[in-house]
Amino acid sequence: MVKKLGSALGVLLLWAWSVQGQQTAAPEPALVVVAPFAVHTAQPQPQLSLGVQELLAQNLLNLGVDLVPLPDVRRAAGNQPVTNETQALDLARRLKARYVIWGSLTQLGDKASLDGRLVDAQGPGAPRVLFAEGDLANLVDAAQQMAQQVTVHVLAKAVVAEVAVRGTERIEPDAVLVQVKTKKGELLSNETLQEDIRSIYKMGFFETVAADVTDTDKGKQVTFVVREKPSVVDVKIEGNDKIKDKDILAAISTKPFTVLRMNVVNDDVNRIVKLYHQKAFFNAEISPSIDFPQDPRKAVVTFRIKEGKKIYVKRVDFTGNQHFSDRKLRGVMETKSRGLFSWFSDKGVLDREVLDTDLDRVTAFYHDHGFMDARAGSPSVEKKEDGFHVIIPVVEGERYRVSSIQVQGDFLETTRNVAEKLELKEKQYFSREKLRKDLDTLTKHLMDAGYAYAEVDPVVTKNAENHTSAVVYQLRKGPMVHIEKITITGNTQTRDNVIRRQIQLAEGDRFSASAMERSQLNLRRIDYFEEVDIQSSQGSSPEAMKLNVKVKEKPTGMLSVGGGYSSEDGFFVGGNVLQRNLFGRGQYLALKAHLGSETSRYSLSFTEPWLFDTPLSAGFDIYDWYREYNDFNKDATGGKLRISHPFGTWSRWHLAYVFENAKVSNVDEDAALIIKDQEGRQIKSSLMASIERDSTDHPFLPTRGSTATVAVEYSIPYLGSDSDFVSVVAGVGRYVPLWWKFLGFAHVKGGYIFELDADKPVPIYERFFLGGINSIRAFHWGDVGPKDPKTGDSIGGIKFGQVNVELLFPLAEKIGMRGVLFFDAGNAFDDGEDFRLGDFRTAAGAGVRWNSPMGPLRIEWGYNLDRKPGEDSSNWQFSMGAFF
Known part of the structure; x- marks a missing residue:
C-alpha cells in the first residue's frame, strides 16, 4: 500500500514539474509601448499628442499587437512626449515592455508628417525609422500606415504589402486575384495562402500554382506564380454525318484560342450526346482525344463520333387507367410514337424532360375530368430492338362531382349575371381547367370595373364519402383605381x-x-x-x-427584291420600297413592282391611318396593270381614293372611289363574241363600299379566329363610266381548333353582278372566273364557269358560289410548316342560268404550306372529283414569294 502511494506521488510530482516546465517555456507576449508624440504646429495644439497616440494604439490593436494600456503609459511618462532613445529605453524598462514607439508630428501646410522610431529594448541595433503622411484634419490614414510598418517588425506574421500574379498569358491577372482571400493590408496567413492556391486550381486554367512570399520595407510581397494549361489551337469533329459540324461546334464550349480544360472537354462530350439524343441517335458514342502535333503547349482536340442508328419511341402504354383509353391519354402528351409524317418533325424522339412534363399533362387531364386525386407515376422506359417502350402507371382515384358553387365577398351590380355564366356547374364533374377559367372571369370582371388589385380565392372542399366537392369563390375587390x-x-x-x-x-x-x-x-x-x-x-x-x-x-422600312412562281401568274420577279411608319407618324408609303411572264403591275400607295388624329384612315393608290388572259390582254392605269374607320373590336368599314382606264387588245380571232365586242378602251368610274371583320391571330398561318367581308361596287355612268353595273361579293371563314393540333377551316364565298344597262355590259375582266389556288384547286384559273357554246372560251359568270373546307396540321412547327387536306366545291353561272348547288364542281386534295424566309409558300395538289371529257384529272397549284 505504501509502495503504491509512493508511486502515485511520484507521478503527480512529475506531472506538476512538466506543466511548470511548459508554462515557463511559453514565450511572454512582446508588449509594445506607444509613447506620446511631440507636436510641431503653427498654432499650439497639445491635444494632437494624445490623439496621435490613441489612433496609433487602436490600429495596432486591430492588427493583433499586444500593447501596454495607455493609462499605464501616461502615468509613467507623465503625458510628456518622449524625445530621445534614452527616454524611450527607460520607459520600456519601467513598463516591462519589449518595444517603444516614439516620435513627432510636424505640420506642413494642410498636411501632417508623422516621423517615428521603433526601439527594441532587448535587442541591439539602431531604432527602426517610421514615416507616414496625411491630412492634418484627418490622421486616420497616416496612423494606419505607421501601424502597418510597426507590425512588420513586431509580429511574426507580417502584413501583406502587395498581392500579384506572375505567369499568365491568356488569363487576365485580375481574374485570378478575384479568387483569392489574401488581400493587401491584412496579416499574412499560411492557411489562407493554401486555400488561395486551391481556389486558383479550381479555376481549371492552370497546371501549377505556387505562392512566392518575399520581404519588403512595407511588408510581405505575395506573388502567385502560375503556369497555364496548354491552349486549344483547333477543334475537329470526325465521324458525324447526320449533324453538321457547325451545329456541334455551336453546342460545345471547347473553342480555338481558349485554355485546354479537361472538365470542359468531358462536359462537351455530354453536350454532343444530348444533341444526338434530340435527333433520336441514342446509341451515339463520342470519344474525345487531345494531341500536340507541333508544340506541347498547343493542343488539337478531336471529338470522334459513332452515330449508330436512330431509335424512336415505338409504344406508349398505360397501366391502371380504367375510365380513359390509352389512345385518349396519349392524345394529351407531347411524347409520341413514330408516325407517317414524323420525318418532317421530331415526333417519335424520346426526350426525358418532355416525358416528365407529359406526366403533369396526364395528371391535369384527369383533374379536368373530375378525378381530383389522380396522378401519373414515374414511367418505365425499356429500349428494345424496335425502339423505346414507355409504360406509365396511373392511379385514377375516385371521380368527384360539384355539389355546390357559391360566390361570396365583394359583389358588384353585375356579379350575379357573371356568376351565372361560369363554366363550372353543379352536378357536373369537377374540372380544374374550368375552375381556372372561372377565376380569370371573376377577376377580370372586378378589374374591368376599376378594381385593379382585385383578388378571387377559390375554396374547394372535398367530401370523400360521397365524392363531391363544394366550390366557394371569395371576392375581394380592393380600392377603385x-x-x-x-x-x-x-x-x-x-x-x-x-x-x-x-x-x-x-x-x-x-x-x-x-x-x-x-x-x-x-x-x-x-x-x-x-x-x-x-x-x-x-x-x-x-x-x-x-x-x-x-x-x-424594330425596322419598319423595307427595300426588297425577289421572285417566285404562281400557277396563275407563272414566273415573276418583283420588288418594293416601303415605309410602314413614315417619319414616326404611323403613315404608310409604298412603291411596288411586279414583273411576270403573263402580268406586270406597278403601284404607288399612301395611307394616313389617323386622319385629323382620329381613327379615320385615308389614302390613295395609283397603279399600272397589264395582264395576259387566255383570249385577250388587258392594259390598265388607274387610281383609288379610299377612307376607312374601325368599329367594334375587329371590324372596319371602307369607302373608295375607283377610276380605271383599261384597254382590251390582242383578242384571239376565234374568241367568243362577248370578248370581241369589248375590244378597245374601257373607262370604269365606280364607288366601292365594304365591311370586313378579321379576328385571326396570324396573316398566313392562323390558328383561331374568323374572317367576314361584304363588298359592293357600283360602276356609275354619271361619273363617266362606260359600264353600268353593281357587283356584290360576300365571304365568311372560320378557323376552329380540333383535337391535338389539328385545325379546321371552313370558308364560304359568293357574289352577284347586277347589269343595270344591257347596252353598257360589265367588262369581261370584271366577271367571275373560278379555278386556281384560291378557289377550286383541281382546275386552272378560269376553267370553272360559263363557256361560250360556239368557241368553248371561258367567259366568266355574273354569279358564283364556292365552299372550301380544310384540315390543317403541323408538319414542322419549328419552321412554320403545315400540311393541309382540303375539299373544294363551287361554280360560276351566266345570266339566265339558275344558281344550282348540284352543278358545283368539286375537288379534293392535299398540300403543304410554309411561311418560309422567302415569303409564304403553297404547294397543293387537287383531284377532279367529277371529271368531264377533255378535263385534267388533277392539277398542281404552286405559289411562292408573292409580294402583293
Whole structure:
C-alpha cells in the first residue's frame, strides 16, 4: 500500500514539474509601448499628442499587437512626449515592455508628417525609422500606415504589402486575384495562402500554382506564380454525318484560342450526346482525344463520333387507367410514337424532360375530368430492338362531382349575371381547367370595373364519402383605381401620339384589365415594335395607378427584291420600297413592282391611318396593270381614293372611289363574241363600299379566329363610266381548333353582278372566273364557269358560289410548316342560268404550306372529283414569294 502511494506521488510530482516546465517555456507576449508624440504646429495644439497616440494604439490593436494600456503609459511618462532613445529605453524598462514607439508630428501646410522610431529594448541595433503622411484634419490614414510598418517588425506574421500574379498569358491577372482571400493590408496567413492556391486550381486554367512570399520595407510581397494549361489551337469533329459540324461546334464550349480544360472537354462530350439524343441517335458514342502535333503547349482536340442508328419511341402504354383509353391519354402528351409524317418533325424522339412534363399533362387531364386525386407515376422506359417502350402507371382515384358553387365577398351590380355564366356547374364533374377559367372571369370582371388589385380565392372542399366537392369563390375587390399617369419609353422614332392612340386607357380613366390587354394587342398588331410591355405601378395613392409603356423599336422600312412562281401568274420577279411608319407618324408609303411572264403591275400607295388624329384612315393608290388572259390582254392605269374607320373590336368599314382606264387588245380571232365586242378602251368610274371583320391571330398561318367581308361596287355612268353595273361579293371563314393540333377551316364565298344597262355590259375582266389556288384547286384559273357554246372560251359568270373546307396540321412547327387536306366545291353561272348547288364542281386534295424566309409558300395538289371529257384529272397549284 505504501509502495503504491509512493508511486502515485511520484507521478503527480512529475506531472506538476512538466506543466511548470511548459508554462515557463511559453514565450511572454512582446508588449509594445506607444509613447506620446511631440507636436510641431503653427498654432499650439497639445491635444494632437494624445490623439496621435490613441489612433496609433487602436490600429495596432486591430492588427493583433499586444500593447501596454495607455493609462499605464501616461502615468509613467507623465503625458510628456518622449524625445530621445534614452527616454524611450527607460520607459520600456519601467513598463516591462519589449518595444517603444516614439516620435513627432510636424505640420506642413494642410498636411501632417508623422516621423517615428521603433526601439527594441532587448535587442541591439539602431531604432527602426517610421514615416507616414496625411491630412492634418484627418490622421486616420497616416496612423494606419505607421501601424502597418510597426507590425512588420513586431509580429511574426507580417502584413501583406502587395498581392500579384506572375505567369499568365491568356488569363487576365485580375481574374485570378478575384479568387483569392489574401488581400493587401491584412496579416499574412499560411492557411489562407493554401486555400488561395486551391481556389486558383479550381479555376481549371492552370497546371501549377505556387505562392512566392518575399520581404519588403512595407511588408510581405505575395506573388502567385502560375503556369497555364496548354491552349486549344483547333477543334475537329470526325465521324458525324447526320449533324453538321457547325451545329456541334455551336453546342460545345471547347473553342480555338481558349485554355485546354479537361472538365470542359468531358462536359462537351455530354453536350454532343444530348444533341444526338434530340435527333433520336441514342446509341451515339463520342470519344474525345487531345494531341500536340507541333508544340506541347498547343493542343488539337478531336471529338470522334459513332452515330449508330436512330431509335424512336415505338409504344406508349398505360397501366391502371380504367375510365380513359390509352389512345385518349396519349392524345394529351407531347411524347409520341413514330408516325407517317414524323420525318418532317421530331415526333417519335424520346426526350426525358418532355416525358416528365407529359406526366403533369396526364395528371391535369384527369383533374379536368373530375378525378381530383389522380396522378401519373414515374414511367418505365425499356429500349428494345424496335425502339423505346414507355409504360406509365396511373392511379385514377375516385371521380368527384360539384355539389355546390357559391360566390361570396365583394359583389358588384353585375356579379350575379357573371356568376351565372361560369363554366363550372353543379352536378357536373369537377374540372380544374374550368375552375381556372372561372377565376380569370371573376377577376377580370372586378378589374374591368376599376378594381385593379382585385383578388378571387377559390375554396374547394372535398367530401370523400360521397365524392363531391363544394366550390366557394371569395371576392375581394380592393380600392377603385384610376389612371394617374401614362409614360412611354423606348420609342426612338415613333412619336408618342402614335403609341397613345393605340392605348385604350387615358389619364383620369378608370382602370380596366380588358382595355389594358387590348392596348397591348393593338401595339403588337401595328408591328412597329420588337417588344411591347405595359407595366403598372402604384401612383401617389392606393387609388392611383401609373402605366409605363415600354417598347423596343424594330425596322419598319423595307427595300426588297425577289421572285417566285404562281400557277396563275407563272414566273415573276418583283420588288418594293416601303415605309410602314413614315417619319414616326404611323403613315404608310409604298412603291411596288411586279414583273411576270403573263402580268406586270406597278403601284404607288399612301395611307394616313389617323386622319385629323382620329381613327379615320385615308389614302390613295395609283397603279399600272397589264395582264395576259387566255383570249385577250388587258392594259390598265388607274387610281383609288379610299377612307376607312374601325368599329367594334375587329371590324372596319371602307369607302373608295375607283377610276380605271383599261384597254382590251390582242383578242384571239376565234374568241367568243362577248370578248370581241369589248375590244378597245374601257373607262370604269365606280364607288366601292365594304365591311370586313378579321379576328385571326396570324396573316398566313392562323390558328383561331374568323374572317367576314361584304363588298359592293357600283360602276356609275354619271361619273363617266362606260359600264353600268353593281357587283356584290360576300365571304365568311372560320378557323376552329380540333383535337391535338389539328385545325379546321371552313370558308364560304359568293357574289352577284347586277347589269343595270344591257347596252353598257360589265367588262369581261370584271366577271367571275373560278379555278386556281384560291378557289377550286383541281382546275386552272378560269376553267370553272360559263363557256361560250360556239368557241368553248371561258367567259366568266355574273354569279358564283364556292365552299372550301380544310384540315390543317403541323408538319414542322419549328419552321412554320403545315400540311393541309382540303375539299373544294363551287361554280360560276351566266345570266339566265339558275344558281344550282348540284352543278358545283368539286375537288379534293392535299398540300403543304410554309411561311418560309422567302415569303409564304403553297404547294397543293387537287383531284377532279367529277371529271368531264377533255378535263385534267388533277392539277398542281404552286405559289411562292408573292409580294402583293
